[in-house]
Amino acid sequence: MGETNGAVVRFPDGRDVPIEWAYPDAPQYEWLLEREHWPEPLTPVERWIWHDGAAGGDRAWEEVGLEPPPAFYRFQTCGPFLYVNATEPPPERLMALAPRYIAVAQEYGGALRFWTTFCEPRIKQACAELARMDDHADLRTAAETLFYGFHQTFTCLGLLFIPRMRLGALLKENDVAEPDLTALELTQGGENATQRIDEEIWRLAELARATPAVSRLLQAAGDGALAALRAAPEAATLVAAFDALIARHGSRSQGWTLSVPTWRERPEAALALVRAQVASERVSPDELRARTAERRIAATERVLAALPAERHEEFRSLLAELDGYVPIREGRAYWQLVIAGETRALTLRVGERLVREGRLGAAEDVCFLTPEDWDAGGDLRPLAAQRREEWERWRTVEPPLVIGTPGTTAADAQEKREQFRGAPASRGVVTAPVRILASPEEGARLQRGDILVCTMTTPAWTPLFAIAGGVITETGGALSHPAITAREYGIPAVVALADATTKLKDGQVVTIDGAAGTVTAAGGS
Numbered sequence: 216m217g218e219t220n221g222a223v224v225r226f227p228d229g230r231d232v233p234i235e236w237a238y239p240d241a242p243q244y245e246w247l248l249e250r251e252h253w254p255e256p257l258t259p260v261e262r263w264i265w266h267d268g269a270a271g272g273d274r275a276w277e278e279v280g281l282e283p284p285p286a287f288y289r290f291q292t293c294g295p296f297l298y299v300n301a302t303e304p305p306p307e308r309l310m311a312l313a314p315r316y317i318a319v320a321q322e323y324g325g326a327l328r329f330w331t332t333f334c335e336p337r338i339k340q341a342c343a344e345l346a347r348m349d350d351h352a353d354l355r356t357a358a359e360t361l362f363y364g365f366h367q368t369f370t371c372l373g374l375l376f377i378p379r380m381r382l383g384a385l386l387k388e389n390d391v392a393e394p395d396l397t398a399l400e401l402t403q404g405g406e407n408a409t410q411r412i413d414e415e416i417w418r419l420a421e422l423a424r425a426t427p428a429v430s431r432l433l434q435a436a437g438d439g440a441l442a443a444l445r446a447a448p449e450a451a452t453l454v455a456a457f458d459a460l461i462a463r464h465g466s467r468s469q470g471w472t473l474s475v476p477t478w479r480e481r482p483e484a485a486l487a488l489v490r491a492q493v494a495s496e497r498v499s500p501d502e503l504r505a506r507t508a509e510r511r512i513a514a515t516e517r518v519l520a521a522l523p524a525e526r527h528e529e530f531r532s533l534l535a536e537l538d539g540y541v542p543i544r545e546g547r548a549y550w551q552l553v554i555a556g557e558t559r560a561l562t563l564r565v566g567e568r569l570v571r572e573g574r575l576g577a578a579e580d581v582c583f584l585t586p587e588d589w590d591a592g593g594d595l596r597p598l599a600a601q602r603r604e605e606w607e608r609w610r611t612v613e614p615p616l617v618i619g620t621p622g623t624t625a626a627d628a629q630e631k632r633e634q635f636r637g638a639p640a641s642r643g644v645v646t647a648p649v650r651i652l653a654s655p656e657e658g659a660r661l662q663r664g665d666i667l668v669c670t671m672t673t674p675a676w677t678p679l680f681a682i683a684g685g686v687i688t689e690t691g692g693a694l695s696h697p698a699i700t701a702r703e704y705g706i707p708a709v710v711a712l713a714d715a716t717t718k719l720k721d722g723q724v725v726t727i728d729g730a731a732g733t734v735t736a737a738g739g740s
Contacts, residue, residue, distance in 0.1 A: 222234055222235070222236075224293050224294075224615065224618050225615075226294075226612065226613075226614060226615060227613050227614075227615060228612065228613065230612075232293055232294040233294075234291075234292075234293045234294075234618070235266075235292075236291065237269070237288075237289040237290065237291045237292075238288070238289060241289075241291060241300075241619065242619055242620065243619070243620050244285060244300050244301075244302040244619050244620060245300075245301050245302045245617055245619050245620055245621060245622035245623075245624055246291050246293075246298035246299065246300060246301065246617060246618045246619040247298060247299055247300075247301035247616065247617055247624050248296060248297075248298055248614055248615070248616050248617070249290065249297045249298055249299045250670070250671070250689075250690045251671055251690045251691050251692075251695055252470075252471040252472075252671075253297045253471060253472050254472075254670055254671060254690070255472055255474060255610065256294070256295035256296055256606060256609040256610060256612075257292065257295045257296070257297060257472070258295070258472075258473065258474055258582040258583055258606055259295075259582070259583050259584060259585055259602050259606070260473065260562055260581065260582050260583070260584060260585060261472065261473050261474075261582070262292060262295060263354075263358075263585040263586065264354070264357075264358040264361065264473075264558070265290065265292055265297070266292070267354075267355050267358045267359075268355075268357075268358030268359050268360075268361055268362040269289055269362060270359050270362075271358065271359030271360060271361065271362035271363035271364075271365075271366070272289065272362040272363065272365065272366040274359075274363055275337075275362075275363050275364075275366035275367050275369075275370060276366060276370060279319065279333065279370055280315065280319075281312075281315055281316065281319065281370055281373060282312055282315070283366075283369065283370075283373075284304055284308075284309075284312065284373065284376075285300045285302060285304055286299060286300045286301070287366070287369040287372070288300070291618070291619075293614070293615075293618055294609065294614070295606065295609050296614040298618055298619075301617070301622065301624045302620075302622055309380075312373065313377050316373040316374055316376070316377055317377060319373075319374060320374045320377075320536070325374075325535075325536065325538060325539070326371060326374035326375050326536070326537075326538075326539060326540075326543060327538055327539025327542065327543060329371055329374055330371045330539070330542075330543045330546060334367040334368065334370060334371050335367075335546065335550065337363070337364065337367050338364045338367045338368065338550040338553075338554060339550075340364075341360050341361070341363055341364030341367075341554060342364060342466070342550070342553055342554050342557050344360050345357060345360055345361065345554065345557040345558055345560075345561055346466075346557050346560070346561075348561050348564075349564065350564040350565050350567065350568035351568070352561060352565075354561075354562075354565070354586045355586070357558065357561055361554055361555075361558045364550070364554045365551060365554060367550075368547035368550060368551055371543055371547070372547075375537060375540060375543065378533050378536035378537050379398070379402075379537060379540075381533055382398050382401070382530075382533045382534075382537065383395065383398050385522075385526065385529065385530060385533065386398055386518065389521055389522050389523070389526065390521065391517070391518055391521045391522075392517070392521075393639075393642070393730055395639070395693060396639055396641075396642055396693070396730055397514050397517065397518065399693060399694075399698075399699075399702060400510050400511060400513075400514035400642075400702060401511060401514045401515060401518065401534060401537075402534075402537045402540035402541065403507050403510060403511050403540075403541055403699075403702050403703060404504075404507045404508060404511050404541060404703075405538075405539055405540075405541050405542040406542060407541055407542040407544075407545035407546060408542075408545050408546050408548075408549035408550075408674075409545040409548065409549060409674040409677050409700070410500075410503075410545070410677075410703070412460075412464055412549075412674070412677075413500070413677050413678050413681070414500045415460050416460075416485075416488050416489055416492060416678040417492065417497075417499065417500055417678070417681070418456070419453065419456055419457055419460065419489045420489050420492035420493045420497075422452060422453045422456060423453055423489060423493050424493055426449055426450070426453075428447075428449055429444070429447065429449055429450045429453055430493055432444060432447055432450065433486075433489070433490050433493055434490060434493060434494055434659070438483060440483070440486055440490065441457075441482060441483055441486050444457075457482075457485070457486065457489070460485065461478055461479060461482050461485065464478060465477060465478045465479030465482070466478075466479060466553050466556045466557055466560070467549065467552045467553050467556055467674075467675070468552045468553075468555045468556035468559060469481075469484060469552075469654075469655070469673060469675040470552070470555075470673050470675070471551060471552065471555050471673070472555070473555060473558060473559045473562060473582060474582055475555075475559075476559075477556040477559065477560065478675075479556075479560075483656070484654075484655065484656050484675070487655065487656040487657075487658055487659065488655060488658055488675075488678040488679070490658070490659050491658030491659045491661060491678070491679060491682065492678060492681065492682065494659050495661065495662055495663045495682045496663040496682075497663065497681035497682045498680075498681040498682075498704060499681075503681070503703065503704055503705075506703075506704065506705035507702075507703050507704075507705065509705070510702065510705055515534075518530060541699060541703065544694070544699060545674070545699070548673070548674050548696060549674060552673065552674060552675075562581055562582065563578045563579065563581065565581055565589065566578030566579060566580060566581030566582075569581060569589055569595060573594075574589070574593070574594055574595045574596070575595050575596060575599060576596050576599070580595075580596070580599040580600075580603070581599075583598075583599045583602035583603045583606060584598065584599055584602065616628055616629075628711075628713070631711065631712075631713065632713040632714065635712070635713075635714075635718065635734070636712070636732055636733055636734075637687070637709040637710055637711045637712030637713075637715075637732045637733070637734065638691075638692055638693065638709070638710050638711040638712075638732050639693065639709070639729060639730050639731060639732040640686075640691070640692075640693055640695070640697065640698035640701060640702075640708040640709060640710045640729055640732075641686075641698060641701035641702040641705075641706060641707055641708035641729045642707065642729045642730040643685070643705070643706060643707030643728075643729045643730070644707060644726065644727070644728045644729070645664075645666065645684050645685040645706070645707050645726070645727055646724060646725070646726040646737050647664050647665055647666050647684045647685065647724065647725075648665055648666065648722050648723065648724050649665070649666045649667075649668045649687070649719050649720075649721065649722070649723050649724075649725055650662070650665040650666065650667060650668065650683075650721065650722075651668045651669070651716050651719065651720075651721045652667065652668070652669050652679075653669070655672075655675050655676045655678075655679060658678070658679045658682075661679055661682050661683060662682070663682055663684070664683075664684035665682070665683060665684060666683065666684060666685040666686065666687060666725065666727060667679060667680070667683040667685070667686045667687070668686075668687045668688075668715055668716060668719055669687075669688055669689075669716065670688065670689045670690060670716060671688050671689065671690045671691055671695070671696075671697065672686070672688060672696055672697040672700070673696060674696065676697075677696075677700050680700050680701065680703075680704045680706065681704065683704075683706060684706060685701075685706050685707045685708060685727050685729070686700075686701045686706065686707075686708040686709075686710075687708070687709050687710075687712055687715050687719070687727060687734060688708075688709075688710045688711070688712070688715070689711070689712060689713060689714065689715045689716060690710070690711060691710035691711055692710060692711060693710075695710055697710055698710055701729070706729075707727050707728065707729030707730075708727075708729050709727050709728075709729055709732050709733065709734055712734060715734070719734075723736070724736070724737040725737060
């Protein structure tokens with residue numbers, strides 16, 4: 216872990232990095248490097264936003280009268296890296312939080328209604344406010360708006376946490392096999408935002424397949440496929456449907472960091488997913504729904520068989536309280552990416568103004584500046600170039616896995632790394648070649664049944680799960696996006712397998728066991 220001494224953290228390479236703690240008692244907690252959502256160092260404008268937008272997050276919690284658990288209060292930065300509080304709250308703290316969470320759930324008729332009637336409308340409003348801001352907007356107001364909307368996706372989790380904890384305890388008390396995975400399978404299913412977009416991608420692929428000339432053009436034109444399709448009269452129906460997809464979801468970023476483009480900026484990224492589905496056999500939306508329902512029914516029957524009859528009513532009541540678990544979690548992910556995309560779009564509008572003023576060479580260079588920089592006047596091109604070089608250097612730095620007060624997180628992660636073992640995410644065993652992808656745009660390389668290997672997936676990757684036979688990611692946990700999605704698609708998954716993209720070789724045949732969290736060379740031990 217990083218040695219923490221007051222306002223300085225010692226990095227593995229020996230450098231001392233200054234740190235400003237997010238709140239007074241933050242050094243008492245164990246902070247875990249957040250590579251699940253922010254795999255790259257933050258750019259200067261992102262660091263500024265994280266520092267100056269925190270009040271918006273506080274307002275989101277205060278508005279509903281909830282106290283955030285430590286993990287969702289405020290994130291911590293150290294240099295350009297983001298850390299999340301990994302310290303488990305003591306039982307008495309959870310007991311103190313529980314009554315208000317339960318009261319809000321009762322007031323709104325459950326977590327799903329709280330999400331749809333309280334949280335989601337406020338996130339949509341925050342996104343709309345960001346979209347209306349012009350290139351002279353006050354970025355501090357924008358940062359607070361971002362965090363206000365972003366924390367709406369956290370407030371709803373408390374309402375799920377209490378019944379989820381009680382369900383887990385019930386399963387363990389009654390010796391239900393693999394209680395953690397079983398609890399997650401019990402809450403799978405339900406129409407969600409990611410699934411709806413995946414189905415749109417599916418239908419676009421079906422449109423392309425229906426006309427062989429369009430299918431061939433889509434696959435042969437490579438990066439120029441969109442322009443080629445627009446020029447082909449026989450592709451007019453596909454192009455119109457694709458443009459409608461971008462109109463609906465173009466604001467969604469492909470990742471949580473502001474350095475990642477949206478579909479509106481790069482529609483070719485969405486088209487690459489269509490191409491991947493055209494090029495390979497894949498799971499249909501109807502088959503996906505059937506797989507999910509089958510797993511949920513099987514898990515329910517296993518639990519009912521294991522529980523004494525007098526606990527059945529309690530069990531069914533907990534399932535009712537957890538109704539909408541996946542729709543809420545995937546809805547959260549969708550709106551997190553939309554609000555990140557709207558914040559990026561606003562930042563680029565500022566960059567475009569600075570380009571028009573002759574102060575910046577490219578709009579995206581604004582990511583390497585702060586509002587103080589551009590408000591100061593003058594030619595910003597040398598400073599932006601210097602900051603970009605510094606950011607590129609940070610990308611080669613290995614930050615500490617953990618900072619703050621040592622706990623169990625770093626030791627557990629190191630043990631898994633030494634054993635090349637990940638975390639269970641979705642049950643099942645499969646033996647197949649691995650396909651290592653750096654982005655979803657490489658999806659055409661994935662063949663039906665291949666094991667998808669990557670650092671982490673976002674909802675932009677999800678259509679590839681219809682092709683993959685299994686999934687391995689370097690980061691994440693049982694509640695991460697790839698884990699939830701793999702369970703929905705009924706394919707095995709192992710997450711948090713450190714160095715998977717470098718230790719595994721493209722095309723190598725391995726066996727993954729999603730319930731055990733293991734990956735072995737085919738025929739190996």
